[in-house]
Amino acid sequence: MQSNGYIMNLRRDVFQAIADPTRRAILLLLASQSMTAGAIAANFDTARPTVSKHLQILTECELLEQEQNGREIYYHLNAVKMKEIADFIEPFRRMWDERFDKLEAVMIKLHTNK
Amino acid sequence: MERKTRVHAEAGKQELLITREFDLPVELLFRAHTAPEIVEQWMGTKVLKLEGARHGSWQFETTDARGEVVFRANGVFHEFEPDRKITRTFEMENSPFAVQLEFLTFEKLTDNTSKLTMHIIFKSVELRDQLLKMPFAHGINMAHNQLEKIAAK
Numbered sequence: 001m002q003s004n005g006y007i008m009n010l011r012r013d014v015f016q017a018i019a020d021p022t023r024r025a026i027l028l029l030l031a032s033q034s035m036t037a038g039a040i041a042a043n044f045d046t047a048r049p050t051v052s053k054h055l056q057i058l059t060e061c062e063l064l065e066q067e068q069n070g071r072e073i074y075y076h077l078n079a080v081k082m083k084e085i086a087d088f089i090e091p092f093r094r095m096w097d098e099r100f101d102k103l104e105a106v107m108i109k110l111h112t113n114k
Numbered sequence: 115m116e117r118k119t120r121v122h123a124e125a126g127k128q129e130l131l132i133t134r135e136f137d138l139p140v141e142l143l144f145r146a147h148t149a150p151e152i153v154e155q156w157m158g159t160k161v162l163k164l165e166g167a168r169h170g171s172w173q174f175e176t177t178d179a180r181g182e183v184v185f186r187a188n189g190v191f192h193e194f195e196p197d198r199k200i201t202r203t204f205e206m207e208n209s210p211f212a213v214q215l216e217f218l219t220f221e222k223l224t225d226n227t228s229k230l231t232m233h234i235i236f237k238s239v240e241l242r243d244q245l246l247k248m249p250f251a252h253g254i255n256m257a258h259n260q261l262e263k264i265a266a267k
Contacts, residue, residue, distance in 0.1 A: 025184050082248070
């Protein structure tokens, strides 16, 4: 019971983490490369401490991992965790399905109102 | 609800096929891809530019509640034949994803139904798979609800 509750919390945290558009943009940025906090922050207009906060949240819920390389800390995606939130193809298919449902609804409405 | 949209992605290939049948005449299906105010409604993004013609270009942008840009994509039209096909490139700005080549084919099934086929070619198998794993890459603003629904299952 205890462990179930723990998993539920963890799961909710992951989805809360990716609910933020800046954090999603950070994940996108790290899709194919490791980057330092400074390099990541350079891609946003947001203040550096705000980006650090986002990185902290993403790291806490294990979507990002830190790696020490000399003096620098590099961030990279945790592939296992990413797989958990996006089971191959289905989320992508659903996104297009919902998008196309909307397209259909918009055009039917437009056509009816003509 | 039946699964209307199909995604076909073979392992080890750098391409992807999305197909969908619509309860719409092919003219309306095509118009949904060319009128900026309509594209904005179903894509959930702002249309900065959409020159629907050969050699024309397009640019979409999504901002968050504070007005910060979180997604911007652009491309060029190579073919633009009303009610038949659109060939275009798709590039996400400020992202590690390479430009994609997209072939959209519009088919009339009956007077009131039509079919869209999107054939997308990626630079590499790895990039295709990465994009599939991150659906929010392609529509950054809608991902949360989607993923939450899937997680709730």
